[in-house]
Amino acid sequence: MTFYRRNALLMASLATFALAACHNAGQQASLGSDERPVDEQRIVQSQKDEPGSWLTTGLTYSEDRYSLLDQINVDNAGKLGLAWFYDLDVNRAQEATPLMIDGVLYFSTAWSKVVALDAKTGKHLWTYDPEVPKDMGDKACCDVVNRGVAAWGDKIYVGSLDGRLIAIDRKTGKKVWSVVTVDQSKPYTITGAPRVVKGKVIIGNGGAEYGVRGYVTAYAAETGKQAWRFYTVPGDPSKGFEGDYLKEAAKTWHGKWWLAGGGGTAWDSMSYDPELNLLYVGTGNGSPWSRDVRSPGGGDNLYLSSIVAINPDNGQYVWHYQTTPGDDWDFTATAQMTLADIKIDGKVRKVLMQAPKNGFFYVLDRQTGKLISAKNFVPQTWATGIDMKTGRPIETPEARYKPGKPFVGSPGAYAAHNWHPMSFNHKTGLVYIPTMEIPVKYVADTKYKYHPRAWNLGVNFAQAGLPDDFDARKALVKTQKGRLIAWDPVNQREVWRVEHSNPANGGVVSTAGNVVFQGLANGRFTAYDARNGHKLWEFPTGMGILAAPITYSIEGQQYVSVLVGWGSGYGLTTGFGEEQAGARNAPRRLLTFTLGGKATLPPVAKDVEQRVDLSPEKTWAAAQIQQGREAFSANCSRCHGEAAVGNKVLPDLRYSGALTSADTFKMIVIDGALKDNGMVSFSSRLTPAEAETIRGYISHEARRYWEYQDKKKKN
Numbered sequence: 001m002t003f004y005r006r007n008a009l010l011m012a013s014l015a016t017f018a019l020a021a022c023h024n025a026g027q028q029a030s031l032g033s034d035e036r037p038v039d040e041q042r043i044v045q046s047q048k049d050e051p052g053s054w055l056t057t058g059l060t061y062s063e064d065r066y067s068l069l070d071q072i073n074v075d076n077a078g079k080l081g082l083a084w085f086y087d088l089d090v091n092r093a094q095e096a097t098p099l100m101i102d103g104v105l106y107f108s109t110a111w112s113k114v115v116a117l118d119a120k121t122g123k124h125l126w127t128y129d130p131e132v133p134k135d136m137g138d139k140a141c142c143d144v145v146n147r148g149v150a151a152w153g154d155k156i157y158v159g160s161l162d163g164r165l166i167a168i169d170r171k172t173g174k175k176v177w178s179v180v181t182v183d184q185s186k187p188y189t190i191t192g193a194p195r196v197v198k199g200k201v202i203i204g205n206g207g208a209e210y211g212v213r214g215y216v217t218a219y220a221a222e223t224g225k226q227a228w229r230f231y232t233v234p235g236d237p238s239k240g241f242e243g244d245y246l247k248e249a250a251k252t253w254h255g256k257w258w259l260a261g262g263g264g265t266a267w268d269s270m271s272y273d274p275e276l277n278l279l280y281v282g283t284g285n286g287s288p289w290s291r292d293v294r295s296p297g298g299g300d301n302l303y304l305s306s307i308v309a310i311n312p313d314n315g316q317y318v319w320h321y322q323t324t325p326g327d328d329w330d331f332t333a334t335a336q337m338t339l340a341d342i343k344i345d346g347k348v349r350k351v352l353m354q355a356p357k358n359g360f361f362y363v364l365d366r367q368t369g370k371l372i373s374a375k376n377f378v379p380q381t382w383a384t385g386i387d388m389k390t391g392r393p394i395e396t397p398e399a400r401y402k403p404g405k406p407f408v409g410s411p412g413a414y415a416a417h418n419w420h421p422m423s424f425n426h427k428t429g430l431v432y433i434p435t436m437e438i439p440v441k442y443v444a445d446t447k448y449k450y451h452p453r454a455w456n457l458g459v460n461f462a463q464a465g466l467p468d469d470f471d472a473r474k475a476l477v478k479t480q481k482g483r484l485i486a487w488d489p490v491n492q493r494e495v496w497r498v499e500h501s502n503p504a505n506g507g508v509v510s511t512a513g514n515v516v517f518q519g520l521a522n523g524r525f526t527a528y529d530a531r532n533g534h535k536l537w538e539f540p541t542g543m544g545i546l547a548a549p550i551t552y553s554i555e556g557q558q559y560v561s562v563l564v565g566w567g568s569g570y571g572l573t574t575g576f577g578e579e580q581a582g583a584r585n586a587p588r589r590l591l592t593f594t595l596g597g598k599a600t601l602p603p604v605a606k607d608v609e610q611r612v613d614l615s616p617e618k619t620w621a622a623a624q625i626q627q628g629r630e631a632f633s634a635n636c637s638r639c640h641g642e643a644a645v646g647n648k649v650l651p652d653l654r655y656s657g658a659l660t661s662a663d664t665f666k667m668i669v670i671d672g673a674l675k676d677n678g679m680v681s682f683s684s685r686l687t688p689a690e691a692e693t694i695r696g697y698i699s700h701e702a703r704r705y706w707e708y709q710d711k712k713k714k715n
Contacts, residue, residue: 035102035154035170035171036102037152037153037154038055038101038151038152038153038196039152039153040197040198040274042055043055043056043060043061044061044274046059046060047060047068051067051068051069051553052069052100052552052553052554052558053100053101053102053552054098054099054100054101054550054551054552055099055101055151056099056150056151056195056196057097057099057147057148057149057150057193057195058097058271058336058338058421059509059550061197061271061272061273061274061339062271062273062338062339062340063269063271063336063337063338063339064338064339064340064423064424064426065336065338065421065422065423065424065507065508065509065510065548066423066424066425066426066427066509066510066511066512067509067510067511067512067550067551068511068512069511069512069513069551069552069553069558070511070512070513070514071513071553071556071557071558071595072511072513072515072551072558072560072594072595073511073513073514073515074513074514074515074529074530074531074536076595077513077515077527077536077537078536078537079595079596080527080537080539080560080593080594080595080597081593081594081595081596081597081598081599082539082591082592082593082597082598082599082600082601083122083559083592083593083594083597083599084121084122084592084597084599085122085589085590085591085592085599085601086115086117086122086124086589086590087587087588087589088109088110088115088565088587088588088589088590089109089113089127090109090110090111090113090588091110091585091588092110092111092143092144092145092565092567092588092649093110093143093144093145093546093565093566093567093568093571093649094109094110094145094546094547094563094564094565094567094588095145095146095147095191095419095546095547095563095568096108096109096146096147096148096149096193096547096563097147097148097193097421097507097547097548097550098148098550098561098563098590099148099149099150099151099156099550100119100550100552100561101151101170103118103119103120103554104116104117104118104119104125104170105117105118105119105561105590106149106151106156106170107148107149107563107590108146108147108148108149108158108193109146109563109588110143110144110145110146110565110567110588111129111130111132111144111146111161112130112132112144112146112158112159112160112161112162112190113127113128113129113130113146114127114128114149114156114158114168114173115127115128115590116156116170116173117590119552119554119559119561119592120554120555120557120559122590122592125173126172126173127173128158128166128168128173128174128175130158130160130162130164130166130178132144132160132161132162133162134675134676134677134678135675135678135680136161136162136189136678137161137639137678138453138678138680139161139187139188139189139207139210139453140161140189140191140206141189141206141207141209141210141455141569141638142191142568142569142572142573143567143568143569143571143572143649144161145191145567145568146158146159146160146161146190146191146193147191147192147193147268147419148192148193149193149194150193150194150195150196150201151170151196152196152199152201152221153221153222154169154170154171155167155168155169155170155176155221156168156169156170157194157196157201157221158194159181159190159191159192159193159194159203159205160190161189161190161191162184162189162190163180163181163182163184163188163189163190163205164178164179164180164181164190165178165179165181165190165194165201165203165219165224166178167201167221167224177223177224178224179219179224179226181203181205181217181219182205186207186211186212186261186452187207187210187211187212187452187453188205188206188207188212189205189206189207189267190203190204190205190206190267191206191267191268192204192206192266192267192268192269193268195270195272195279196221197218197272197279197312198312198313199220199221199222200218200219200220200221200227200312201218201219201220201221202216202217202218202219202270202279202312203216203217203219204216204217204265204266204267204268204270204281205265205266205267206265206267206284207261207265208261208263208264208265208267208284208285208286208287209285209287209289209455209456209457210287210452210453210454210455210456211260211261211263211287211288211450211452211456212261212263212265212287213231213232213233213235213258213261213262213263213264214231214232214233214261214262214263214264214265214266214267214283214284215229215230215231215232215266216229216230216232216266216270216281216310216315217229217230218312218315227315228314228315229242229315230281230308230310230315230317231243231246232264232265232266232281232283232303232304232306232308233246233249233253233257233261233262233263233264233301233302233303233304234246234247234249234250234253234258234262235258235262236258237250243316243317244317245303245317248302249302249303252299252300252301252302253295253299253301253302254295254296254297254298254299255294255295255296255297257294257295257301259450260287260288260294260450260456261287262286262287262294262301262304263284263285263286263287263288263294263304264283264284264285264286264287264303264304264306265283265284266281266282266283266284266334267284267332267334268282268334268335268336268419269281269282269334269335269336269337269354269419270282270337271336271337271338271339271352272312273339273350273366276350276366276367277311277312277313278309278310278311278312278318278366278367279309279310279311279312280307280308280309280310280337280339280352280366281307281308281310282306282307282308282332282333282334282335282337282354282356283303283304283305283306283307283308283332283333283334284304284305284332284333284334285304285305285327285330285331285332286301286304286305286327287456288448288450288456288457288458288459289327289328289329289330289413289457289458289459290328290401290444290445290448290457290458290459291326291327291328291400292402292444292458293445293448293458294458295326298326299326300322300325300326301325301326301327302320302322303320303322304322304324304327305322305323305324305325305327305331305332305333305356305358306320306321306322306323306333307320307321307323307333307337307352307354307362307364307369308320309366309369319368319369320369321362321364321369321371321391322391323354323356323358323360323362324356324358324393325392325393328399328400328401328442329358329382329399329409329412329413329440329442330357330412330413331356331357331358331413331415332356332357332415333354333356333357334356334419335354335355335356335357335415335417335418335419335422336354336355336419336421336422337352337353337354338352338353338354338422338424338431339351339352339353339366340353340424340426340489342429342489342490343490344363344372344373344490349365349372350365350366350367351363351364351365351366351372351489352364352365352366353424353431353489355377355416355417355422355431355433355435355487356415356416356417357411357413357415357416357417357418358382358383358393358411358416359376359377359378359379359380359411359416359417360374360375360376360377360383360386360393361374361375361376361377361431361433361487361489361492362374363489363492371386371388371391373388373492374386374388374391374492375492375493377416377417377433377435377485377487377494378410378411378416378435378436378437379410379437380410380411381396381399381407381408381409381410381439382395382396382399382407382409382410382411383395383396383399384396401442401443401444401459402444403444403446404444405444406441406442406443406444406463407441407442408439408440408441408442409439409440409441409442410437410438410439410440411436411437411438411439412438412439412440412442413440414436414438414440414503414504414569414570414574415436415438416435416436416437417433417434417435417436418436418569420434420505420506420507420508420546420548421507421508421509421548422434422507422508423508423509423510423516424489424510425510425511425516425530427512427514427530428486428510428514428530428531429488429489429490430486430487430488430489430495430530431486431487431488431489432484432485432486432487432508432510432516432518432530433484433485433487434482434484434505434506434507434508434518435482435483435484435485436480436481436482436503436504437480437481437482437503438480438503438570438574439479439480441463442459443459443460443461443463444458444459444460445457445458445459445460446460447460451685453684453685454634454635454685455634455638461633461634461637461642462629462630462633462634465633465637465642465643466642466643466645468704470704470705470708473643480502480503481499481500481503482499482500482501482502482503482504482505482521483497483498483499483500484497484498484500484505484508484516484518484528484533485497485498486530486533496532496533497533498528498533498535500520500521500522501520501521501522502520502521502522502544503521503570504521504544504546504568504570504571505518505519505520505521505545505546506518506519506520506521506545506546506547506548506549506562507519507546507547507548507549508548508549509548509549509550509551509560510530511530511551514529514530514531515527515528515529515530515536516528516529516530517549517551517560517562518549519541519544519545519546519547519549519562519564520544520545521544521545521546521566522544523540523541523542523543523544523545524538524539524540524541524545525538525539525541525545525549525562525564525591525593526538526539539591539593541564541589541591541601542564542586542601542604543564543565543566543586543588543604544564544565544566544571545562545563545564545565545566546565546566546567546568546571547562547563547564547565548562549561549562550562557594557595558594558595559592559593559594560592560593560594561590561591561592561593562590562591563588563589563590563591564588564589564590564591565588565589566648566649567647567649571647571648571649572638572639572640572641572647572649572650573637573638573639573641573642573647574641574642574647585604585605585607586604587604589601607648609646609652609654609655610655611655611702611706612655612656612657612659612660612702613660614659614660614699614702614703615659615660615662615695615696615699617699617700617703619696619699620692620693620696620699620700624692624693624696625693625696625697625700626697627690627693627697628690628693628694628695628696628697628698628700629697631686631690631693631694631697632644632694632697632698635682635685635686635694636653636694640653643701644697644698644701644702653698653702654698654701654702654705654706655702656698658695659695659698659699659702662692662695665691665692665695666688666691666692669681669682669686669691669694670682670683670686670688670691671683
């Protein structure tokens, strides 16, 4: 269940469950007389003509996130300081990469809002709020995030969490047009940044954890009229196929996969080669995760977990490469795809590079899709390598989990490398990858039953969750590793690494000044020497960072900007929130740095959790508490953390005043008293009696945790 927004459940009576909704009105502002429309030529020529700009989410169509700016370099990065900051009006995770066009920063925030600021001073120009219904949070697998906007002509484009694509006037912040790109009766979401190619705005969607069919759609940038749609998995064969490529794909599926959608959502990465006229789309996991449930009898299940090349003129299939055939582990191929021309075996090759969730770094010929090389960049338990003749992973015998035969996968569903952007530095020839090592125990769900509003995974995380012993939990956290690695894509080897204290860290940008910038989960923004990984500088931000920074230049001065805000899938679901930096109510911000910056951040008060008067433990039998544990894991943990551990994003339910009253708890969970705050009714999934067992389980966990804290203090 989802108890949205800060403090909503920390109060003792329903009357106190109020949330102030903040909607900034768009304000007209002049962007200057030198404002120019954004088009393909401007984007393609940007590195040559205006290296101080940032016109598309990956900086270039190649998505390399490598800046030619070098005013900030290895010799002076230690002199960086805060130039200015801007506080956001949303208290959730921030994942967006800003754009900088003609002196203005444009970026999206949580809840799909869009903000425009003067890039030199941070002065607010306008905010556009699409007013996404708060109950959409229940459909978002991994927080109510947005990864960025696109620009074309005189407009800014954003995909909203509830499935709209919206065009906004760059100058005024006013909506120009809006189209609904999904069936809003189904659990689709949009969190990724649009891309604009040849006058078409291209957007994907998410929702495979819930059960949807993935696709990408192109719309005319000026009018919003649909140009084409490309489905990533086949639908019901009895209704025919939208293309021959789907007819071929259907041969790799079994059973009635279409009843749960099939998955394959293209929720993040795209790149584009103007010379080859190819659009590359990364596709996601299956729905459900378990292939035995999704496609009884096996099969590769095309085009799940694949890189697909599409003709952007008409949306026609050109080629594909599947990174994880028959995906069983949520190994999406939605990570960033970087295009480059690099010399391999004495010959310059046009390549596409990706480091997806499954932990292998792939180098493909981007014209044909042929595999050039692949090597694991993190330790593996699910595969021993990639067969270069077939391009398929060499799976370990135990990797396909079965009833009674769980599998501990490393990497796991949280990924070796997730959406957090990497950077290919043309000067060093290295790719800088934010990596994670988070083992996941996959336990087949023998009681799986499809539900249209729940996670449909075919995996039982109630049996694979955190251990009951608190010291064992802390030991488990220490087994998780996060690092920044510099990877040589030609020789497929690690050159250097920086170890981090937490696995989930921010994306990166690298520069011609031989600097790599990255934000960390522990509330530090850092600069490293791109040649050897030596730390050059860091700044305490007060909260964990997930987003990738950008760098830009105005009037000869180089700046670096990054969005700060903890949350996202790992932050919400893992139950490791107690280890994160920052207070729950710390402001989410955009921070901008420059050489000699003198600004400072105000202090942030620490969270103070007040214990509540719990109902007696004997209120619930042991069997009821166990039932509540399973119900919590299936319905609540995806937003409130496994084992009811607070996650520094949403309220820590162990301190919730709603625990003190069965009636209040029922009014929230079953009757939907807080639906306008995002805490929807769970009456379609839970009976009142089951909700009461969840109250019992959370109360049990609260009591155990408080006793543990008291014991630690005494010792």
